[in-house]
Amino acid sequence: MKIDVITLFPEMIEGGLGSSLIHRAEEAGLVQIRPRNFRQFAVNKHGHVDDYPYGGGAGMLLRVEPLVKAIEEAKADARGSKSLTILMDPAGEKFDQAMAIDFSTYDQLIFVCGHYEGYDERIKPYVDKEVSIGDVVLTGGELPAMVMIDATVRLLDDVLGNADSTVDESHMGGLLEYPQYTRPKEFRGEKVPDVLLSGHHENIAKWRHQQSLLKTAKKRPDLLASYPLTEEDLAFLADHAIYLADQAHSKD
Missing domain, CATH: 1.10.1270.20 (tRNA(m1g37)methyltransferase, domain 2)
Known part of the structure; x- marks a missing residue:
């Protein structure tokens, strides 16, 4: 699986996912995670990717051009694959285990991480799904994207090393997982x-x-x-x- 993360802060993705099972899955060639800094598609030499909202209001909005160009570049790199573009949005559909299972069936996932006050609305036709991790507003979409990536990648074949590891987990069968015990007795x-x-x-x-x-x-x-x-x-x-x-x- 190829996972592209469109972000202004690729170091967050590299640092947050560069260890543990996700890192080992990358080393084994089971997944490839590619942070993409959409500032490379800035609208001017100063590297601006945001602007004031029409009609006034607080904060800055991400412009549509840099985001769309980054999405198109990511899709071009995996042309012919089963691909899904996911916009991180607090107003989106709530992420859950069923969605993680669905995500794990794709060849390519493209996560679009916002920042500042939000997006220009014209980004919406270029994404397939708008998703939130819950009723909370964060400073950016990187943390929600990493949560979704972790939940998805661990479902891929051979990532956990034991195909039965996810079978009885909470939310997998509709119930929370039973209590577990180990030594000492x-x-x-x-x-x-x-x-x-x-x-x-x-x-x-x-x-x-x-x-x-x-x-x-x-x-x-x-x-x-x-x-x-x-x-x-x-x-x-x-x-x-x-x-x-x-x-x-x-x-x-």
């Missing part, structure tokens, strides 16, 4: 649940599923609204006086 009076030491794989799988249900019901009950709960799941949650009472309360 006991720490300050807190013991590892006996079922995990039993070696009985069916019971372990059942316990993990039920713990995922409990964790999701307590921390993210909204996720259960779209999860296909079975009669057994509902009975289990009812036994713990969780979720059903919350659902009844929400209808009052």
Whole structure:
């Protein structure tokens, strides 16, 4: 996969993604991350890429010409590939695990990182998707882009080294991940649940599923609204006086 990041601060991308699994994935040739400084397409010799907004208002807007030229250059370098151009925008669609999975199916991703007060609206026809990491405004799009890149790259084949590593993670199957334990068996009076030491794989799988249900019901009950709960799941949650009472309360 080729990932282009259109930014005024390529050093942020290089420093932020130049270590850990992402760096190893680059070294292994699984992904190529290319920061592109769109200041090279500045509109004058002073390197200006922004200007005052028509109609007045605070701050400066990024001009459309440098951004579009940078996008076009990135696309030209991967012509014929399955490509997606993503605009970092606090008003965009909220990023989630399903979107990361979708991103991981592309040959090329182009992230466009804004700065200052925002973009000239005429950038929109040149992007495929406008995305946000949540209801928060940051100084630039580099940090959200890095979050999305990390979430996406780790899904690529061979990046984690174990194809099963992502299967049971939070949000992958609609539930939060179950609690996990390692050595020692006991720490300050807190013991590892006996079922995990039993070696009985069916019971372990059942316990993990039920713990995922409990964790999701307590921390993210909204996720259960779209999860296909079975009669057994509902009975289990009812036994713990969780979720059903919350659902009844929400209808009052």
